[in-house]
Amino acid sequence: MVEAPDTSQPEARRELLRINLGPQHPSTHGVLRLELELDGETIVSCRPIIGYLHTGIEKSMAARSWLHAIAMTDRLDYLNPLGNNLAFALAVEKLFDCVIPERAVIARLLLAELTRINSHLVWVGTNALDLGALSVFLYTFRERELLLDLFEEMSGARMMTSFIRPGGLAADLPDGWMQRCKQVLDALPKYVDEYEALLTRNPLFRERTIGVGKLSAGDAIAAGVSGPLLRASGIAHDLRKAHPYCGYEQFEFRVPTATAGDCYARYEVRMAELRESIDLCQQALARMPGGPVRTPDRKVMPPLREEFQQSMEALIHHFKHYTEGLRPPAGEAYVPVESPRGELGFYVVSDGTGRPVRIHERAPSFANLQALPAMAKGMLIADLIAIISTVDPVLGEVDR
Amino acid sequence: MTGVWWQQVMGAESVATRDGMPSVRVPAERWLELANAAANAGYARFLDLTVVDEPSDPARFQVLLTLYSFAARGWLRLRTRTPGPLASVTSLFAAANWYEREAFDLFGVHFDGHPDLTRILLPDDYPSHPLRADHPLGDEPIDFTVTREVDSQW
Numbered sequence: 001m002v003e004a005p006d007t008s009q010p011e012a013r014r015e016l017l018r019i020n021l022g023p024q025h026p027s028t029h030g031v032l033r034l035e036l037e038l039d040g041e042t043i044v045s046c047r048p049i050i051g052y053l054h055t056g057i058e059k060s061m062a063a064r065s066w067l068h069a070i071a072m073t074d075r076l077d078y079l080n081p082l083g084n085n086l087a088f089a090l091a092v093e094k095l096f097d098c099v100i101p102e103r104a105v106i107a108r109l110l111l112a113e114l115t116r117i118n119s120h121l122v123w124v125g126t127n128a129l130d131l132g133a134l135s136v137f138l139y140t141f142r143e144r145e146l147l148l149d150l151f152e153e154m155s156g157a158r159m160m161t162s163f164i165r166p167g168g169l170a171a172d173l174p175d176g177w178m179q180r181c182k183q184v185l186d187a188l189p190k191y192v193d194e195y196e197a198l199l200t201r202n203p204l205f206r207e208r209t210i211g212v213g214k215l216s217a218g219d220a221i222a223a224g225v226s227g228p229l230l231r232a233s234g235i236a237h238d239l240r241k242a243h244p245y246c247g248y249e250q251f252e253f254r255v256p257t258a259t260a261g262d263c264y265a266r267y268e269v270r271m272a273e274l275r276e277s278i279d280l281c282q283q284a285l286a287r288m289p290g291g292p293v294r295t296p297d298r299k300v301m302p303p304l305r306e307e308f309q310q311s312m313e314a315l316i317h318h319f320k321h322y323t324e325g326l327r328p329p330a331g332e333a334y335v336p337v338e339s340p341r342g343e344l345g346f347y348v349v350s351d352g353t354g355r356p357v358r359i360h361e362r363a364p365s366f367a368n369l370q371a372l373p374a375m376a377k378g379m380l381i382a383d384l385i386a387i388i389s390t391v392d393p394v395l396g397e398v399d400r
Numbered sequence: 401m402t403g404v405w406w407q408q409v410m411g412a413e414s415v416a417t418r419d420g421m422p423s424v425r426v427p428a429e430r431w432l433e434l435a436n437a438a439a440n441a442g443y444a445r446f447l448d449l450t451v452v453d454e455p456s457d458p459a460r461f462q463v464l465l466t467l468y469s470f471a472a473r474g475w476l477r478l479r480t481r482t483p484g485p486l487a488s489v490t491s492l493f494a495a496a497n498w499y500e501r502e503a504f505d506l507f508g509v510h511f512d513g514h515p516d517l518t519r520i521l522l523p524d525d526y527p528s529h530p531l532r533a534d535h536p537l538g539d540e541p542i543d544f545t546v547t548r549e550v551d552s553q554w
Contacts, residue, residue, distance in 0.1 A: 051521035058506075059530055063537045094418045221470075224446045224495030235470075242473060333419040334448075334466065334477075347464070349452055357533075362448040362466070370498045399521055 016044055021384075023052045029126065029388065030395030032369070036381070043384060046376040048369055053399035061359040065325030066092060066166070069359055073346075074160040076361055077397040079119040082111045082151075083339045085164035088359075090245060090335040091346040092166035095328035098300050104168040104293040105247045110284035111154075111164065112246070112337075113277045114181075117188070118147045119340035120274045123392050124195055127267070130389040131208045136198050143191050146184045153177055166326060167301030168294040182285055188278050196271060209263035213375040213387035216261055223371035226364050227342025228273065229391060231257045232265035239338040246337075253280050266390040300326065325354045334362070341365050341392055363397035423477040428459070431480050432487035432513075435465060439492050443467035443476045446493035449500060451507045453533040459483045461509050465496075488514040506531035 022033040031052035037044040057076065061069040073088045074081040086108055093100065100108075125140030148158040153174055155163040163170050199205045215225070220233040230237055238255040240248040256272030258265035294301040302321035308314035330352040336345035342364030349357040368391050375387050426434045448466040459481035467476045480486070488511035489496045500511040501520040508529035511517055519526060528535060 054521040056530060221445050222494050331418040334421065335419060343447065347450060358452045360450040367495060370495060
């Protein structure tokens with residue numbers, strides 16, 4: 001039996017408790033550390049301390065070739081490797097100003113959306129897990145396996161794909177891959193129904209999320225927040241609609257929003273996005289054109305192996321590509337894309353040599369996490385777990 | 401592109417970049433004033449602040465501030481060159497807080513008027529600013545040590 005604290009005396013109530021949460025804590029989704037000041041169970045202040053996963057990846061990128069940087073983009077937001085590859089490839093392609101074949105464009109969109117589904121599946125599962133609903137996690141990770149199998153078949157890697165490269169794709173999609181992808185996509189809506197059945201009207205889940213961690217539209221903009229977090233606060237800003245890239249303007253999709261700005265609103269937005277993404281993938285599969293997946297610009301992409309066995313020039317291009325790497329013309333570019341977490345973009349600077357001057361990632365998680373103290377203030381410590389989870393930070397891209 | 405507002409307000413030139421985003425060069429001493437002008441012109445959503453280091457230039461740090469306007473549906477990049485301290489824009493954009501701390505941490509650029517200019521990614525006692533171009537890449541020696549005596553009986 002724990003004795004109830006004596007709260008009759010005002011002195012005893014005013015004493016604040018400072019505690020440390022993380023960096024090694026399962027609900028911090030990585031290595032996030034929070035310094036909390038508590039008044040009883042109420043959060044008075046919350047100070048995130050980051051950097052535990054800092055790897056100096058921007059320094060490493062600038063010290064190596066442009067090709068090496070692709071492999072490092074996978075490791076930033078490790079739940080969205082193909083989306084990172086895409087953002088980086090688009091920025092480098094801006095420097096080269098090269099044309100990407102139609103098949104590669106649609107395949108990129110398909111892969112970016114599959115990764116978004118993958119990332120949101122992890123989010124739904126871990127969010128429910130943080131709130132004590134253990135079973136949802138098992139279901140979402142079961143479906144995630146199907147997607148990871150597709151990635152593995154296509155690129156050889158389940159997570160660190162490095163598949164979308166400046167100039168197109170590393171390789172064409174394997175034979176029969178699109179049929180298998182379609183089977184997975186056909187099955188997914190039913191699975192999403194299952195998660196919704198477990199959570200959407202679950203009184204415990206609603207109790208833990210409705211009205212928790214509110215962020216008003218004005219605060220969200222002031223904090224530089226983007227992605228589902230921003231849309232859950234009522235601002236229908238999605239780069240896929242507002243500034244289409246990669247052929248998104250040719251596709252039909254909605255930008256789901258919610259107005260409450262609380263944890264439940266973020267859940268609603270992400271679940272709706274999950275369904276929109278499944279639909280986008282179906283559309284992409286249906287209209288996938290034939291043809292090459294690499295730009296004919298040999299300065300950007302090496303020729304296929306079949307080609308250089310017959311052509312001396314192709315062999316020379318292959319050799320130059322893999323010994324000297326890419327040499328983008330001098331200049332700078334920033335191409336933002338909509339990652340599962342918000343506005344993601346690589347600011348790249350080239351001086352015309354084979355080594356990047358600077359590669360900087362505008363990481364959505366970094367800005368979103370900065371809004372955490374505003375959301376947590378005045379909430380209970382148990383709510384904080386729900387709030388961290390709905391911010392959905394990936395510490396790999398926060399700390400870089 | 402004549403008559404665009406930043407030319408009138410700022411007397412500043414736009415630099416051509418490959419991404420086609422307006423990219424305006426402003427003098428370092430007017431950094432805060434012109435960031436404020438941009439915010440008043442609708443570019444009030446802070447997105448990014450980063451630094452490119454060019455040690456050959458006496459004003460070695462190129463600081464880039466990326467803003468977004470919902471009304472104009474577009475980005476705006478303000479850029480300046482500075483040899484050292486620069487006015488903090490946190491009074492205009494609260495979100496710049498962590499970004500300026502990161503620029504301070506990794507490049508050693510000081511932001512005057514920042515409420516809490518401390519290291520954010522590296523430990524507080526870290527001796528240098530590693531993202532500077534003249535900072536060596538460095539590596540950690542791998543210390544192979546014998547942790548267990550191999551049993552000669554095996």
